[in-house]
Amino acid sequence: MTAIVHQPLGGKVFTKPFLILGLLALIGAYFILRRFLFGLGDVSHMSNGYPLGVWVAVDVVIGTAFGCGGYAMALLVYIFNRNTYHPLMRPALLSGVFGYTLAGLAVMIDLGRYWNAFNLLLPWYAQLNSVIFEVALCVMAYTTVLWIEFWPAFLERMPPAFKQRFKLDRLQVFLKRYLYLFIGLGVLLPTMHQSSLGSVLLIMGSKLSPLWYTTWLPLLFLVSALAMGYAVVLLEATLTSRGFRLPEESALLTPLSKVAAGVLALFLIVRFGALLAGGHLGLAFAGDVRGNLFLIETALFLAPIIILASPARRSSQRLRFLAAVSLLAGGSLYRINAYLMAVDPGNGWTYFPSAPELMITVGVVCLEIMLYLLFIKTLPVLPGVHKT
């Protein structure tokens, strides 16, 4: 039996990679400033043919799927009672915290009339038929839940005297006691909004290629987000163990990779089932851009299933890592395709993001990684010390 304690990793915060990330984040910040001074058109190539660009497709739609590690693990650990995976819970939660918080930041950059954003919370403006309304409220609520779920990490780090003085120890007891409520919410809310990120596209109709458009979009987005959540946990566990020379939890990651492959297989069954039922699979071999994108996507999804099908390959750290990367690439491409590349608004519109637009996305991602590094070094997140 192994008892696992979450511990701050310690070590220098301002390392060279951290400073490089910081530089990229600063470049992003410069363009964010320009966006607010001169408008969206000054920094982005978005148009009225492609009114959504990489900020929505990458920072929000892909970013929150990468943030589904906490959701996917909570489902496994607390709902299906696989306590063995508990050591992986908190780092997964942390990537969720930043995935979602910075998706929120990206939304505020992207909103064309951000000063009215508060209207989302005013009941007399609410439009209950709107999928985006549901996504917006749900993501706001889930971001709050994520911070609450993560809050114990802050509390553990505080000196007992400080906690007593501000009655934070009572908060700790309260959180511990009612944690299950937040866990329940923390599983419900992503189930709702990750599926809704698929429902958003139902309005696109014939603007979206039939290789992506199906009424099963909500289920496809939900299942792929779950698969990506497990893949993020695999990826992040491997990266931290390699990066900080920690022993890897391979006893946990090997079976977890099988869960990821199983969920991914389910995604492909629904995906191809819907395409066959709709009679659109032939478009995949049309040889055009969209058909080829579909084939690349499918290859990226099939690779992890093939890799993880054998127990020998599953227990190899390198192959597990490759499978996770392939799964995440496939899931990301699926999202970019569905939101941008498989969309044809007609009228000759095209879209490719501008450099400043991409730098804002890069900056936001860099900020995310910086905060993650800062938190694992200073707060008890990783299962650092192994006692026997």
Added chain:
Amino acid sequence: MTMNRRQFLRGAAASAVAAVAAPAAEAAAFGPREPKPLPPKAVGMLYDSTLCIGCKACVSACKQANGMPAEQPEQLAAWNEETWDAAEDISGKTLNVIRVYQNGTMEQKDREKDGYAFVKRHCLHCVDPSCISVCPVSAMQKNPETGIVTHNPDACIGCRYCVYGCPFNVPQYQFDETFGQIAKCQFCNHLQKQGKLPACCDVCPTGASLFGLVADLQVEAQRRLALKPGETTQFPRGKLGGDRSSHEAPVGHYQPHVYGETESGGTQVRYLSGVPHEKLGLPELPGHSYAAVSEGMQHTLYKGMIAPLALLGGLVVLARRGVKQNEDEPDHDEDQQP
């Protein structure tokens, strides 16, 4: 704690199944919601491409009536600034535009091959609008009587899903502005309140843009389709059934279809054309609005919030058990202890 293979498989399968079972069961029973009916006093426009002479008086009048700025290609903008306008398409500055279809030698008007034809682009005021369905803050509104689709910039958060979801690419965000807003034709709602006609219909010299009640306009469109091409007939101007003089002109070689009668669940602006409608940028669309598909899904999954609340209840019970067992077991985390 170790888990044997079978236990694990069971857990993995159960987790996958349970995560998708609820939405899947709902989606299986999914159907689009009921189509929306045409409002009782729906007003609209019949645009007859064969009558349009491309004078763009409507574009100019629209700019004046709605206080929109002139639009000039960047490389020419220095020349006689703001005194002329050459919008290529509707945009953040242009609510209404005349575009031209050209083919081959462009010998004859309203002919698909070696011909040309005009088309007017602006909001079609859908019976079941996608923009209203997607808007999270009710910034898009459809008048329950007249059916005019209006936009309220004070509510709008600028998410641009109306731009994304509109099957006709009508709402236009002002990307060039620091504080941009959504621009779209509101059928000169402000003028109609004063008993006036929408500016474009008011100034149209040939009645190519004809204002009226949608039901009457549909009858008028069908009358034109029933006539023999080439024979002369009277074409009303301004408002259908109004007191303006009509004019006599030959009947066009129409495509046998009133565009907007069924497209996307019906639109209040309808089109007659001599060339196929898709050549004029009017897309082929099904007889229902995609808003009905999207809302059908939302209403199935979130009806009375019963499914989400039931799911939450189940999750909380399971999570409570999970947390408790986690604490009882010897390998629990120390963070669980105060």
